[in-house]
Amino acid sequence: xxxxxxxxxxxxxxxxxxxxxxxxxxxxxxxxxxxxxxxxxxxxxxxxxxxxxxxxxxxxxxxxxxxxxxxxxxxxxxxxxxxxxxxxxxxxxxxxxxxxxxxxxxxxxxxxxxxxxxxxxxxxxxxxxxxxxxxxxxxxxxxxxxxxxxxxxxxxxxxxxxxxxxxxxxxxxxxxxxxxxxxxxxxxxxxxxxxxxxxxxxxxxxxxxxxxxxxxxxxxxxxxxxxxxxxxxxxxxxxxxxxxxxxxxxxxxxxxxxxxxxxxxxxxxxxxxxxxxxxxxxxxxxxxxxxxxxxxxxxxxxxxxxxxxxxxxxxxxx
Ligand code: G3D
Ligand code: MG
Numbered sequence: 001x002x003x004x005x006x007x008x009x010x011x012x013x014x015x016x017x018x019x020x021x022x023x024x025x026x027x028x029x030x031x032x033x034x035x036x037x038x039x040x041x042x043x044x045x046x047x048x049x050x051x052x053x054x055x056x057x058x059x060x061x062x063x064x065x066x067x068x069x070x071x072x073x074x075x076x077x078x079x080x081x082x083x084x085x086x087x088x089x090x091x092x093x094x095x096x097x098x099x100x101x102x103x104x105x106x107x108x109x110x111x112x113x114x115x116x117x118x119x120x121x122x123x124x125x126x127x128x129x130x131x132x133x134x135x136x137x138x139x140x141x142x143x144x145x146x147x148x149x150x151x152x153x154x155x156x157x158x159x160x161x162x163x164x165x166x167x168x169x170x171x172x173x174x175x176x177x178x179x180x181x182x183x184x185x186x187x188x189x190x191x192x193x194x195x196x197x198x199x200x201x202x203x204x205x206x207x208x209x210x211x212x213x214x215x216x217x218x219x220x221x222x223x224x225x226x227x228x229x230x231x232x233x234x235x236x237x238x239x240x241x242x243x244x245x246x247x248x249x250x251x252x253x254x255x256x257x258x259x260x261x262x263x264x265x266x267x268x269x270x271x272x273x274x275x276x277x278x279x280x281x282x283x284x285x286x287x288x289x290x291x292x293x294x295x296x297x298x299x300x301x302x303x304x305x306x307x308x309x310x311x312x313x314x315x316x317x318x
Contacts, residue, residue: 021181022065024086024121026114027095028107029070032128035164036095037066040174056082071110072103086117091124091177096145098127098135098161108145122156122180124173131163131242156180166245175277192274192282193315195254196225198267199290199302202260204236210303212315224269228256232267235260248276259283264290266302271315282310 025033037059057068067085086092094114096107115123127141138161142148150157158176162169196211211218211225231249235258239245245260250272257279258267266283270276286305293300307314 021090022067022085022088023091023093023177024089025066025068025093025095026071026086028072028097028100028103028110030100031095031097032164033068033070033095036126036128036170037068039164039167039170071114072106083117086114089118089121091181092118092121093124093126093177095126095128096141097129098141099129099132101134101136104144111145120155122177123150123158124177125157125159126173127159127161128164130161130168131166166239166242167247168244169246171246171248172277172280175275190275190278192268192270192279192313194268194270194306194310194313195221195315196228196269197302197306198228198232198265199300200232200236200265200267202236202240202263202265204233207300208302221269224251224254227251228267228269231256232258232265236265246280257283259287261287262291263294266290278313282306282313285309
């Protein structure tokens with residue numbers, strides 16, 4: 001969630017606070033749009049959610065507006081209303097069901113049709129549901145949608161696979177979009193401030209947990225460490241059938257980032273306005289290192305790995 005609070009923070013410093021940013025989220029029905037938006041907006045915000053009709057959902061949070069629309073098979077009236085939304089969107093997210101083979105052609109057709117109404121807005125293409133066995137290989141999707149052609153156009157594009165169910169690749173790709181929306185102003189903070197971390201086996205056994213800082217700050221953050229522990233264990237149970245999963249949880253003014261890959265689950269506690277995508281990248285890199293050590297039966301000290309590889313991302317007392 002927190003990357004949205006981050007957009008808003010940055011937005012207030014970089015933009016006129018009244019200026020509305022609107023993001024159009026489109027895709028065939030069943031592609032996963034509602035699931036994605038719920039996952040991103042989860043719990044923290046009270047959503048205004050007027051429904052225009054069965055296939056338009058609008059979510060608002062302060063100056064951000066997410067318009068979610070099921071394309072394909074719409075009436076001309078609906079289509080003309082929708083095209084107005086697309087034309088004025090600051091960002092476009094296309095959600096594609098990687099396992100819905102029967103409707104690939106329709107999705108491609110609707111995708112290109114939609115893009116004709118807005119030739120500038122940055123485009124985030126999400127090939128969703130990669131957790132499913134039936135999901136088609138990303139290279140096939142690339143050629144199906146002719147990404148090479150799109151890359152050569154003026155528009156800024158990002159194509160990625162994700163799973164709304166496991167969270168895999170979801171937060172990082174949205175981070176790309178938020179950066180595009182914020183490109184008028186330099187993103188000030190590129191680092192995170194790591195307050196603490198966890199290393200678990202996917203079986204649920206904890207290998208390590210730690211807090212950074214002086215004993216005084218450590219004791220201040222101890223309840224948070226315990227709470228995070230509880231959340232990680234819950235996540236491990238929820239995601240036990242998936243090899244890869246990611247999540248981002250907000251507690252007070254901190255966020256907990258969790259990444260599962262194969263036999264390991266890693267977590268970091270960072271500040272709420274820190275760039276979550278960086279924390280995810282750090283965890284993925286550390287995952288490789290830890291997995292290698294584990295395979296070689298070498299000693300693992302998670303906190304030490306972070307301190308040596310990411311010294312500038314460690315929380316320092318003010
Ligand atoms: P839409 O808003 O684009 O129409 P929804 O799609 O978000 O309503 O999702 C349609 C169905 O796909 C939902 O299942 C939802 O749980 C599922 N879904 C969404 N994203 C993923 C994903 O990444 N992986 C998997 N496996 N399923 C996903 P139900 O059963 O509730 O209809
Ligand atoms: Mg929906």
